Amino acid sequence: METGSGTAADGPAAGGTGSEGPSGDPVWTALPPGLLVMRRLLLVAWSVGLALVAGVTLGVLAGPAWALFALVPLSVLPWGWPLLGRNWRSWRYAERADDLLISRGVLWHEQTVVPYGRMQLVEVTSGPLERRFGLAGVQLHTAAAATDARIPGLNPAEAERLRDRLTELGEARSAGL
Numbered sequence: 491m492e493t494g495s496g497t498a499a500d501g502p503a504a505g506g507t508g509s510e511g512p513s514g515d516p517v518w519t520a521l522p523p524g525l526l527v528m529r530r531l532l533l534v535a536w537s538v539g540l541a542l543v544a545g546v547t548l549g550v551l552a553g554p555a556w557a558l559f560a561l562v563p564l565s566v567l568p569w570g571w572p573l574l575g576r577n578w579r580s581w582r583y584a585e586r587a588d589d590l591l592i593s594r595g596v597l598w599h600e601q602t603v604v605p606y607g608r609m610q611l612v613e614v615t616s617g618p619l620e621r622r623f624g625l626a627g628v629q630l631h632t633a634a635a636a637t638d639a640r641i642p643g644l645n646p647a648e649a650e651r652l653r654d655r656l657t658e659l660g661e662a663r664s665a666g667l
Contacts, residue, residue: 516584516591525643526578528623533570537563583641588663590630590656592639602639607663608632612656614649628652 545560576596584591592602611631620626626649627642644652 516586518582518584518591518593521578521581521641521643522625522645522648523578524623524625524645526575528619528625528643529574529578530571532619533574534567537566537570581642585652585655590639592641604630604632604639605663606656606659608634609656609660609664612653612660614646614653616646616649626650628656630656 540563541560543560544563545557548560549557573596577594580596580599581592581594583593588607589603589605592604594600609630609632613629613631614626615629616626620643624646625643626646627640628644628649630639632638641649641652
């Protein structure tokens with residue numbers, strides 16, 4: 491089912507309400523597919539570019555037969571393509587009543603819990619390549635540097651909505667401390 495920033499990985503659409511599912515489990519929101527497209531295009535561009543540079547260099551310096559070794563960087567494509575897909579599917583986040591959950595990782599699964607009251611700064615970042623693909627990231631800063639978290643590859647409108655909501659909840663929770 492579609493949500494504001496992608497498809498929900500589990501359960502009904504989150505809709506940005508910060509609610510939990512009927513069984514009390516968090517409602518997860520997946521990242522939009524634009525992030526996967528960008529990362530796969532980068533994989534192809536770097537692999538092909540490296541193969542071209544290696545092929546020309548080896549062809550000039552060692553001869554045409556050695557230039558065939560330039561095909562080695564292209565062997566990363568069939569391996570990296572599905573891995574990027576698995577990594578993209580592993581990223582998700584859930585807004586709960588008192589905290590934000592960020593889950594990621596395929597082999598080493600990592601789940602970060604950021605209490606709203608501990609947030610000090612919420613930034614929306616977007617580099618030139620991300621802007622080209624219509625993406626933005628949310629960077630969360632807390633009092634403890636080890637708990638800083640980020641959510642990459644969101645649609646800019648969703649990133650701004652999330653920033654505003656997290657800032658509002660953070661201010662409300664920290665006022666009670």
